[in-house]
Amino acid sequence: MNPEYYLILAAALFCIGAVGVLVRRNSIVVFMCVELMLNAGNLTLVTFARTTGTVDGQVMAFFVMAVAAAEVVVGLAIIMAIYRSRRSASVDDANLLKA
Secondary structure, X not given: XXXXXXXXXXXXXXXXXXXXXXXXXXXXXXXXXXXXXXXXXXXXXXXXXXXXXXXXXXXXXXXXXXXXXXXXXHHHHHHHHHHHHHOOOEHHHHHHHOO
């Protein structure tokens, strides 16, 4: 397969994620869309690593996955704190946590 197909798929995934972040109001859906955008970036990194014949992009994609796993832990903790205090997972409720 041509690398262009992978790049087109990565661009489509990134656009779907970006639209989801901009349009959705539920924080869990926004969070999943951010993860979709990170996966699109990983697909691009691995595609360019494959075309150049090096493992640099694959190593960088591995580190992005490690950072994304840490982001999931922190993000879900924040979402659960908002849900426990307001009984809603709306993005608008995050503004209410200010002291």
